[in-house]
Amino acid sequence: MSKFKYTEEKEKEFQNIASKYPKIDAMMLPALWLVQEQEGWVSPDAMVFVADKLNKTPIEVYEFATFYTMFNLKPIGTYHIELCKTLSCMIMGAQDLRRFIKDTIGIEPGQTSSDGKFHLSEVECQGACGGAPMIALNHTYHENLTVDKLKNILEECK
Ligand code: FES
Structure with missing residues:
Protein backbone atom coordinates (compact mmCIF):
# COMPACT_ATOMS: atom_id res chain seq x y z
CA MET A 1 0.00 0.00 0.00
CA SER A 2 1.39 3.38 -1.03
CA LYS A 3 1.39 6.51 1.12
CA PHE A 4 1.44 8.61 -2.04
CA LYS A 5 -1.82 10.02 -3.35
CA TYR A 6 -2.70 12.43 -6.11
CA THR A 7 -4.00 15.77 -4.92
CA GLU A 8 -7.69 16.31 -5.57
CA GLU A 9 -6.80 18.35 -8.66
CA LYS A 10 -4.46 15.68 -10.04
CA GLU A 11 -7.01 12.95 -9.34
CA LYS A 12 -9.52 14.90 -11.43
CA GLU A 13 -6.96 15.25 -14.23
CA PHE A 14 -6.27 11.52 -14.01
CA GLN A 15 -9.98 10.69 -14.27
CA ASN A 16 -10.41 13.10 -17.16
CA ILE A 17 -7.51 11.56 -19.11
CA ALA A 18 -8.63 8.03 -18.20
CA SER A 19 -12.05 8.70 -19.71
CA LYS A 20 -10.33 9.08 -23.11
CA TYR A 21 -8.41 5.81 -22.92
CA PRO A 22 -10.00 2.51 -23.96
CA LYS A 23 -8.04 0.64 -21.25
CA ILE A 24 -6.75 2.00 -17.96
CA ASP A 25 -3.51 0.05 -18.12
CA ALA A 26 -2.46 2.07 -21.19
CA MET A 27 -2.22 5.18 -19.02
CA MET A 28 1.29 4.65 -17.73
CA LEU A 29 2.82 7.79 -19.27
CA PRO A 30 0.16 10.29 -18.18
CA ALA A 31 -0.18 8.67 -14.74
CA LEU A 32 3.56 9.05 -14.10
CA TRP A 33 3.61 12.51 -15.60
CA LEU A 34 0.89 13.63 -13.18
CA VAL A 35 3.02 12.30 -10.31
CA GLN A 36 6.00 14.27 -11.51
CA GLU A 37 3.97 17.45 -11.99
CA GLN A 38 2.77 17.10 -8.42
CA GLU A 39 6.01 16.10 -6.68
CA GLY A 40 8.78 17.14 -9.04
CA TRP A 41 9.96 13.52 -9.21
CA VAL A 42 8.68 9.95 -9.22
CA SER A 43 9.39 8.17 -5.96
CA PRO A 44 9.29 4.39 -5.49
CA ASP A 45 6.20 4.94 -3.32
CA ALA A 46 4.48 6.84 -6.12
CA MET A 47 5.33 3.97 -8.49
CA VAL A 48 3.45 1.59 -6.19
CA PHE A 49 0.51 4.02 -6.24
CA VAL A 50 0.53 4.12 -10.06
CA ALA A 51 0.81 0.33 -10.21
CA ASP A 52 -2.29 -0.02 -7.99
CA LYS A 53 -4.18 2.49 -10.07
CA LEU A 54 -3.36 0.87 -13.40
CA ASN A 55 -3.58 -2.76 -12.32
CA LYS A 56 0.12 -3.25 -12.96
CA THR A 57 2.91 -4.60 -10.81
CA PRO A 58 5.34 -2.11 -9.24
CA ILE A 59 8.19 -3.59 -11.29
CA GLU A 60 6.29 -2.87 -14.53
CA VAL A 61 5.92 0.76 -13.48
CA TYR A 62 9.59 0.88 -12.45
CA GLU A 63 10.69 -0.49 -15.84
CA PHE A 64 8.61 2.13 -17.58
CA ALA A 65 9.74 5.05 -15.41
CA THR A 66 13.41 4.15 -15.76
CA PHE A 67 13.16 3.80 -19.55
CA TYR A 68 12.11 7.41 -20.14
CA THR A 69 14.75 9.99 -19.24
CA MET A 70 12.08 12.66 -18.74
CA PHE A 71 11.13 11.10 -15.41
CA ASN A 72 13.16 12.26 -12.42
CA LEU A 73 13.84 9.32 -10.15
CA LYS A 74 15.36 11.50 -7.42
CA PRO A 75 14.24 14.83 -6.01
CA ILE A 76 15.59 17.70 -8.07
CA GLY A 77 15.99 21.43 -7.47
CA THR A 78 13.17 23.95 -7.47
S1 FES B 1 18.93 21.45 -31.38
FE1 FES B 1 16.79 21.54 -31.56
S2 FES B 1 16.21 22.68 -29.81
FE2 FES B 1 18.35 22.49 -29.59
Missing part, protein backbone atom coordinates in the same frame (compact mmCIF):
# COMPACT_ATOMS: atom_id res chain seq x y z
CA TYR A 79 14.32 25.10 -10.90
CA HIS A 80 15.01 22.42 -13.45
CA ILE A 81 17.28 23.70 -16.20
CA GLU A 82 17.12 21.51 -19.29
CA LEU A 83 19.95 22.54 -21.58
CA CYS A 84 19.68 21.34 -25.17
CA LYS A 85 22.86 19.61 -26.30
CA THR A 86 21.87 18.77 -29.87
CA LEU A 87 23.53 20.12 -33.01
CA SER A 88 21.86 23.51 -33.60
CA CYS A 89 22.13 24.50 -29.95
CA MET A 90 25.68 23.18 -29.74
CA ILE A 91 26.77 25.19 -32.80
CA MET A 92 25.06 28.32 -31.46
CA GLY A 93 26.71 28.30 -28.04
CA ALA A 94 25.20 25.71 -25.70
CA GLN A 95 28.69 24.99 -24.36
CA ASP A 96 29.05 28.63 -23.27
CA LEU A 97 25.75 28.35 -21.39
CA ARG A 98 26.86 25.12 -19.78
CA ARG A 99 30.16 26.69 -18.72
CA PHE A 100 28.33 29.71 -17.29
CA ILE A 101 26.04 27.46 -15.23
CA LYS A 102 29.05 25.53 -13.93
CA ASP A 103 30.94 28.72 -13.05
CA THR A 104 28.05 30.52 -11.35
CA ILE A 105 25.85 27.80 -9.84
CA GLY A 106 28.54 25.15 -9.61
CA ILE A 107 26.60 22.30 -11.18
CA GLU A 108 27.24 19.93 -14.06
CA PRO A 109 24.53 17.95 -15.88
CA GLY A 110 22.84 15.54 -13.48
CA GLN A 111 23.66 17.64 -10.42
CA THR A 112 21.56 19.74 -8.04
CA SER A 113 22.96 22.90 -6.43
CA SER A 114 23.82 22.64 -2.74
CA ASP A 115 20.96 24.98 -1.81
CA GLY A 116 18.52 22.69 -3.64
CA LYS A 117 17.49 25.47 -5.97
CA PHE A 118 18.77 24.38 -9.37
CA HIS A 119 19.13 21.08 -11.17
CA LEU A 120 20.80 20.83 -14.56
CA SER A 121 19.99 18.24 -17.22
CA GLU A 122 21.37 18.03 -20.71
CA VAL A 123 18.65 17.00 -23.11
CA GLU A 124 18.25 16.17 -26.76
CA CYS A 125 16.61 18.50 -29.28
CA GLN A 126 13.54 20.21 -27.86
CA GLY A 127 12.14 21.10 -31.29
CA ALA A 128 13.12 24.75 -30.94
CA CYS A 129 16.20 24.65 -33.16
CA GLY A 130 15.26 27.97 -34.79
CA GLY A 131 15.76 29.57 -31.38
CA ALA A 132 19.07 27.88 -30.62
CA PRO A 133 20.66 27.86 -28.18
CA MET A 134 17.85 27.24 -25.76
CA ILE A 135 16.96 25.94 -22.33
CA ALA A 136 13.70 24.86 -20.78
CA LEU A 137 13.33 26.18 -17.25
CA ASN A 138 10.58 24.25 -15.47
CA HIS A 139 9.21 23.49 -18.97
CA THR A 140 9.20 27.13 -20.13
CA TYR A 141 11.36 27.63 -23.20
CA HIS A 142 13.96 30.39 -23.33
CA GLU A 143 15.42 30.72 -26.80
CA ASN A 144 18.13 32.65 -28.64
CA LEU A 145 20.09 32.68 -25.42
CA THR A 146 23.35 34.40 -24.71
CA VAL A 147 25.27 34.13 -21.47
CA ASP A 148 23.95 37.59 -20.48
CA LYS A 149 20.34 36.60 -21.16
CA LEU A 150 20.79 33.39 -19.17
CA LYS A 151 22.35 35.34 -16.32
CA ASN A 152 19.25 37.56 -16.12
CA ILE A 153 16.90 34.58 -16.24
CA LEU A 154 18.73 32.78 -13.44
CA GLU A 155 18.95 35.92 -11.32
CA GLU A 156 15.17 36.18 -11.42
CA CYS A 157 15.02 32.72 -9.86
CA LYS A 158 17.06 33.76 -6.82
Whole structure:
Protein backbone atom coordinates (compact mmCIF):
# COMPACT_ATOMS: atom_id res chain seq x y z
CA MET A 1 0.00 0.00 0.00
CA SER A 2 1.39 3.38 -1.03
CA LYS A 3 1.39 6.51 1.12
CA PHE A 4 1.44 8.61 -2.04
CA LYS A 5 -1.82 10.02 -3.35
CA TYR A 6 -2.70 12.43 -6.11
CA THR A 7 -4.00 15.77 -4.92
CA GLU A 8 -7.69 16.31 -5.57
CA GLU A 9 -6.80 18.35 -8.66
CA LYS A 10 -4.46 15.68 -10.04
CA GLU A 11 -7.01 12.95 -9.34
CA LYS A 12 -9.52 14.90 -11.43
CA GLU A 13 -6.96 15.25 -14.23
CA PHE A 14 -6.27 11.52 -14.01
CA GLN A 15 -9.98 10.69 -14.27
CA ASN A 16 -10.41 13.10 -17.16
CA ILE A 17 -7.51 11.56 -19.11
CA ALA A 18 -8.63 8.03 -18.20
CA SER A 19 -12.05 8.70 -19.71
CA LYS A 20 -10.33 9.08 -23.11
CA TYR A 21 -8.41 5.81 -22.92
CA PRO A 22 -10.00 2.51 -23.96
CA LYS A 23 -8.04 0.64 -21.25
CA ILE A 24 -6.75 2.00 -17.96
CA ASP A 25 -3.51 0.05 -18.12
CA ALA A 26 -2.46 2.07 -21.19
CA MET A 27 -2.22 5.18 -19.02
CA MET A 28 1.29 4.65 -17.73
CA LEU A 29 2.82 7.79 -19.27
CA PRO A 30 0.16 10.29 -18.18
CA ALA A 31 -0.18 8.67 -14.74
CA LEU A 32 3.56 9.05 -14.10
CA TRP A 33 3.61 12.51 -15.60
CA LEU A 34 0.89 13.63 -13.18
CA VAL A 35 3.02 12.30 -10.31
CA GLN A 36 6.00 14.27 -11.51
CA GLU A 37 3.97 17.45 -11.99
CA GLN A 38 2.77 17.10 -8.42
CA GLU A 39 6.01 16.10 -6.68
CA GLY A 40 8.78 17.14 -9.04
CA TRP A 41 9.96 13.52 -9.21
CA VAL A 42 8.68 9.95 -9.22
CA SER A 43 9.39 8.17 -5.96
CA PRO A 44 9.29 4.39 -5.49
CA ASP A 45 6.20 4.94 -3.32
CA ALA A 46 4.48 6.84 -6.12
CA MET A 47 5.33 3.97 -8.49
CA VAL A 48 3.45 1.59 -6.19
CA PHE A 49 0.51 4.02 -6.24
CA VAL A 50 0.53 4.12 -10.06
CA ALA A 51 0.81 0.33 -10.21
CA ASP A 52 -2.29 -0.02 -7.99
CA LYS A 53 -4.18 2.49 -10.07
CA LEU A 54 -3.36 0.87 -13.40
CA ASN A 55 -3.58 -2.76 -12.32
CA LYS A 56 0.12 -3.25 -12.96
CA THR A 57 2.91 -4.60 -10.81
CA PRO A 58 5.34 -2.11 -9.24
CA ILE A 59 8.19 -3.59 -11.29
CA GLU A 60 6.29 -2.87 -14.53
CA VAL A 61 5.92 0.76 -13.48
CA TYR A 62 9.59 0.88 -12.45
CA GLU A 63 10.69 -0.49 -15.84
CA PHE A 64 8.61 2.13 -17.58
CA ALA A 65 9.74 5.05 -15.41
CA THR A 66 13.41 4.15 -15.76
CA PHE A 67 13.16 3.80 -19.55
CA TYR A 68 12.11 7.41 -20.14
CA THR A 69 14.75 9.99 -19.24
CA MET A 70 12.08 12.66 -18.74
CA PHE A 71 11.13 11.10 -15.41
CA ASN A 72 13.16 12.26 -12.42
CA LEU A 73 13.84 9.32 -10.15
CA LYS A 74 15.36 11.50 -7.42
CA PRO A 75 14.24 14.83 -6.01
CA ILE A 76 15.59 17.70 -8.07
CA GLY A 77 15.99 21.43 -7.47
CA THR A 78 13.17 23.95 -7.47
CA TYR A 79 14.32 25.10 -10.90
CA HIS A 80 15.01 22.42 -13.45
CA ILE A 81 17.28 23.70 -16.20
CA GLU A 82 17.12 21.51 -19.29
CA LEU A 83 19.95 22.54 -21.58
CA CYS A 84 19.68 21.34 -25.17
CA LYS A 85 22.86 19.61 -26.30
CA THR A 86 21.87 18.77 -29.87
CA LEU A 87 23.53 20.12 -33.01
CA SER A 88 21.86 23.51 -33.60
CA CYS A 89 22.13 24.50 -29.95
CA MET A 90 25.68 23.18 -29.74
CA ILE A 91 26.77 25.19 -32.80
CA MET A 92 25.06 28.32 -31.46
CA GLY A 93 26.71 28.30 -28.04
CA ALA A 94 25.20 25.71 -25.70
CA GLN A 95 28.69 24.99 -24.36
CA ASP A 96 29.05 28.63 -23.27
CA LEU A 97 25.75 28.35 -21.39
CA ARG A 98 26.86 25.12 -19.78
CA ARG A 99 30.16 26.69 -18.72
CA PHE A 100 28.33 29.71 -17.29
CA ILE A 101 26.04 27.46 -15.23
CA LYS A 102 29.05 25.53 -13.93
CA ASP A 103 30.94 28.72 -13.05
CA THR A 104 28.05 30.52 -11.35
CA ILE A 105 25.85 27.80 -9.84
CA GLY A 106 28.54 25.15 -9.61
CA ILE A 107 26.60 22.30 -11.18
CA GLU A 108 27.24 19.93 -14.06
CA PRO A 109 24.53 17.95 -15.88
CA GLY A 110 22.84 15.54 -13.48
CA GLN A 111 23.66 17.64 -10.42
CA THR A 112 21.56 19.74 -8.04
CA SER A 113 22.96 22.90 -6.43
CA SER A 114 23.82 22.64 -2.74
CA ASP A 115 20.96 24.98 -1.81
CA GLY A 116 18.52 22.69 -3.64
CA LYS A 117 17.49 25.47 -5.97
CA PHE A 118 18.77 24.38 -9.37
CA HIS A 119 19.13 21.08 -11.17
CA LEU A 120 20.80 20.83 -14.56
CA SER A 121 19.99 18.24 -17.22
CA GLU A 122 21.37 18.03 -20.71
CA VAL A 123 18.65 17.00 -23.11
CA GLU A 124 18.25 16.17 -26.76
CA CYS A 125 16.61 18.50 -29.28
CA GLN A 126 13.54 20.21 -27.86
CA GLY A 127 12.14 21.10 -31.29
CA ALA A 128 13.12 24.75 -30.94
CA CYS A 129 16.20 24.65 -33.16
CA GLY A 130 15.26 27.97 -34.79
CA GLY A 131 15.76 29.57 -31.38
CA ALA A 132 19.07 27.88 -30.62
CA PRO A 133 20.66 27.86 -28.18
CA MET A 134 17.85 27.24 -25.76
CA ILE A 135 16.96 25.94 -22.33
CA ALA A 136 13.70 24.86 -20.78
CA LEU A 137 13.33 26.18 -17.25
CA ASN A 138 10.58 24.25 -15.47
CA HIS A 139 9.21 23.49 -18.97
CA THR A 140 9.20 27.13 -20.13
CA TYR A 141 11.36 27.63 -23.20
CA HIS A 142 13.96 30.39 -23.33
CA GLU A 143 15.42 30.72 -26.80
CA ASN A 144 18.13 32.65 -28.64
CA LEU A 145 20.09 32.68 -25.42
CA THR A 146 23.35 34.40 -24.71
CA VAL A 147 25.27 34.13 -21.47
CA ASP A 148 23.95 37.59 -20.48
CA LYS A 149 20.34 36.60 -21.16
CA LEU A 150 20.79 33.39 -19.17
CA LYS A 151 22.35 35.34 -16.32
CA ASN A 152 19.25 37.56 -16.12
CA ILE A 153 16.90 34.58 -16.24
CA LEU A 154 18.73 32.78 -13.44
CA GLU A 155 18.95 35.92 -11.32
CA GLU A 156 15.17 36.18 -11.42
CA CYS A 157 15.02 32.72 -9.86
CA LYS A 158 17.06 33.76 -6.82
S1 FES B 1 18.93 21.45 -31.38
FE1 FES B 1 18.35 22.49 -29.59
S2 FES B 1 16.21 22.68 -29.81
FE2 FES B 1 16.79 21.54 -31.56
